[in-house]
Amino acid sequence: MMAIGLAFLSGCAAGYKPVPKVFHEATIQPYRLDSGDRLRVTVFEQASLTNTYTVDQAGYIAFPLIGQVVARGQTLPQLEGAIAQKLRQGYLRDPDVSIEIDRYRSIFVMGEVGQPGQYSYVAGMTVLNAVAVAGGFTSRANQRDVDVTRKINGEVLSGRVPITDPIIAGDTIYIRERLF
Numbered sequence: 001m002m003a004i005g006l007a008f009l010s011g012c013a014a015g016y017k018p019v020p021k022v023f024h025e026a027t028i029q030p031y032r033l034d035s036g037d038r039l040r041v042t043v044f045e046q047a048s049l050t051n052t053y054t055v056d057q058a059g060y061i062a063f064p065l066i067g068q069v070v071a072r073g074q075t076l077p078q079l080e081g082a083i084a085q086k087l088r089q090g091y092l093r094d095p096d097v098s099i100e101i102d103r104y105r106s107i108f109v110m111g112e113v114g115q116p117g118q119y120s121y122v123a124g125m126t127v128l129n130a131v132a133v134a135g136g137f138t139s140r141a142n143q144r145d146v147d148v149t150r151k152i153n154g155e156v157l158s159g160r161v162p163i164t165d166p167i168i169a170g171d172t173i174y175i176r177e178r179l180f
Contacts, residue, residue, distance in 0.1 A: 019159025036105030
């Protein structure tokens, strides 16, 4: 019986290798837009174009005059440039476009927390902040490290990180049950 238990435990540990370098690098890279982000777009001296726009499920924002604009995977300066370029094509002579995040896409906290669910992301959040927002750890929670799933360059990656690690908008955080 003891051998079976040890085999099970070693099998669990082998399932998670160290997170790839790109996993941590994503937390310090310029923010990349994705579905669910809400943007405040300002076109200088164009009140009718200045508004909030949400990145839809397909990764676009619907912008007046120019239609669908790809937002998914873009940084704010890239999207500003794309909108300005399209507005130059027969609509405005020299558009001045600025974009800021009005609301980040949600994070998801699951497992051994008081209130698992979907929560608003705040810039600079760590795993521990997310757990606090979700009602804290349950008495059965592993409070040392957690599993985080993150989308990077269109690829979904998962890894085990310490609770002090930063998170980014869109992350899913899973708090495991401790073994003893």
